[in-house]
Amino acid sequence: MAAPKVAVVGAGVIGLSTALCIMETCPSCSVTILSEQFSPNTTSDVAAGMLIPHTYPGTPIHVQKQWFKETFTYLFAISNSAEASEAGIHLVSGWQVFKNTPKEELPFWSDVVLGFRPMSKAELQKFPQHQFGQAFATLKCDCPPYLLWLEKRLKATGVQMYTRKVADLWELHSEYDIVVNCTGIGAHQLVGDKKLFPIRGQVLKVHAPWVKNFIRDGDGLTYIYPGIHRITLGGTREKENWSLSPDPGTSKDIFDRCCSLEPSLGGAQDIQVKVGLRPSRQCVRLQREVLSQGGVKLPVVHNYGHGAGGFSVHRGTAKEAACLVGECIAALQDSSSRAKL
Ligand code: FAD
Secondary structure (H helix, E strand, O other): OOOOEEEEEOOOHHHHHHHHHHHHHOOOOEEEEEEOOOOOOOHHHHOOOEOOOOOOOOOOHHHHHHHHHHHHHHHHHHHOOOOHHHHOEEEEEEEEEEOOOOOOOOOOOOOOOEEEEEOOHHHHOOOOOOOEEEEEEEEEEOHHHHHHHHHHHHHHOOOEEEEOOOOOHHHHOOOOOEEEEOOHHHHHHHOOOOOOEEEEEEEEEEEOOOOOOEEEEOOOOOEEEEOOOOEEEEOOOEEOOOOOOOOHHHHHHHHHHHHHHOHHHHHOEEEEEEEEEEEEOOOOEEEEEEEEEOOEEEEEEEEEOOHHHHHHHHHHHHHHHHHHHHHHHHHHHHHHHHHHO
8 A cells, every 4th residue: 555644633732743753653654734723823832831740530540641751751852952942841840839738649740750859848938828849840841832843843754734624524535544633622623522621721921030940839720830931820720611812800810829929920021811722521532433434434543632731741642643543554554455355
């Protein structure tokens, strides 16, 4: 069979990293990315990009840990290379603080991040409203630069990219052998996934270069994540809210909450507001499916539903999706050689 033609639908962090993993595992494939939006207009551009995993209740913890570990290892190597600044990847140290000691003092990812330890009493003096904390260093992606870096790598390997809204995956059956669905929240409409819902997040991106450490309230709602050029202040988690319009009252609330953790943020400049819809599900949909109409078949691989943790696990899920594409190719080769007999 000729080089398989693969269409990846979606150009957020999941679509781009999945396309890259497909090229790495199957260099003879011809990969095309089709997407309604590219950076800087995706949910992935809004994210803070911190590698602190979210927990998917429907996925075994050892699988989530493996996804996180693969992502951490991949980005750690970039952060230690000459590409780090262009790719927007850097290490950042800081604290996760809790008003009450959590039931689980050691999260499943504690031995993947660097130097994880309980905070000392002296460190906790910085946070008078909190009584327990964890100190560690993790990686952060500056999202638009990282997406552009992925796009550049893809173009260098010959991947084509086109702006196109796909109304139905079946419309691609005459042009492609395999379709990979990485449409994030777009999958709600595209494949009618009723288990997928938005969790709206509003954040502020500010200039405050003197803040060097991350601070995250253990409830996950308030956070200060310093990037290379700007700091992300968050946030909100509003289930089933589809609005992409910034709310000024929410911005003030986020700013006040962050200032109560780090009062020097009162002097932050150039405050920009961003909103994104986290594509949320009980578990990431990483699955093969075969669409068929009138005896014609189209193999599809789904990779969407990463909710609040897409950056933290993107490389791990992309590798798994690329393996599923490999299985689809093997099945196509098998049926084409049987047809010749
Ligand atoms: P998207 O980035 O939304 O990409 C989907 C792509 O599919 C887009 O290009 C879109 O145009 C395209 N598309 C959709 N429908 C169609 C269609 N019908 N036809 C063609 N193209 C289509 N995660 C972390 O790990 N760490 C964090 O610190 C973090 N912070 C966050 C903060 C906020 C405020 C938000 C909102 C999210 C945060 N996340 C974080 C989560 C992370 O942003 C998501 O998990 C991740 O971006 C999902 O990536 P995606 O590629 O699946 O989706």
